[in-house]
Structure formats: C-alpha cells, structure tokens
Amino acid sequence: MPNFIEEVFYGNIDPQEKSIKKNRRVRREMKMLSENEDWLLKELAGESQKRFLEYVDAWGIVNGESTLDSFITGFRLGAKFAYDTFVSDETPFDDLLKDR
Numbered sequence: 001m002p003n004f005i006e007e008v009f010y011g012n013i014d015p016q017e018k019s020i021k022k023n024r025r026v027r028r029e030m031k032m033l034s035e036n037e038d039w040l041l042k043e044l045a046g047e048s049q050k051r052f053l054e055y056v057d058a059w060g061i062v063n064g065e066s067t068l069d070s071f072i073t074g075f076r077l078g079a080k081f082a083y084d085t086f087v088s089d090e091t092p093f094d095d096l097l098k099d100r
Contacts, residue, residue: 007013037056044052 004013040052041049
C-alpha cells in the first residue's frame with residue numbers, strides 16, 4: 001500500500017477534485033468565471049488590462065493561501081479527533097465513583 005502522505009504530497013490524492021466533479025453548480029460558476037475573464041481580457045487594453053491581470057493574480061494567491069490554511073486546519077482537526085479517539089483517555093469530568 002502506498003504511503004498516504006506521499007500520495008497527497010505528490011498530488012495523486014486531491015481532496016478538492018471530488019467536490020468539483022460532482023457539483024454542477026460549482027462547475028457552472030467556474031465556467032462563468034473563465035468566460036468572463038476571457039471576455040474582459042479581450043475588451044480591456046493597456047493599463048486596464050494590466051491591472052485586471054494583477055487583480056486576477058493577487059486573488060489567486062489569496063485564494064490559494066486561504067485554501068491551504070483551511071486544508072491544514074482540517075487536517076489538524078482530523079488528527080486531533082483520531083488522537084482523542086485512540087490515544088487519549090481523558091474525560092471531561094472527574095470519576096464520580098472515586099468520591100464514595
């Protein structure tokens with residue numbers, strides 16, 4: 001069995017892939033984004049086109065960093081669930097029978 005972490009690292013497992021393939025609404029919105037970007041690039045010229053491309057690039061970076069942060073946070077949350085389930089024996093309150 002391949003190493004799960006390596007498979008994720010090399011992109012052989014993509015958690016986002018499944019949601020896009022099955023979600024028609026997201027596919028439709030992504031198509032709209034792409035079509036509108038193409039249209040704007042044809043319509044804009046000079047400084048306007050340059051600024052729009054800077055906007056697109058900056059948004060891509062911000063969106064990518066936000067997605068990465070969400071992925072890391074979700075991964076850590078999952079690890080905490082696993083730890084709490086299989087390793088930790090802490091309880092949220094003291095054993096009430098010990099006082100008797």
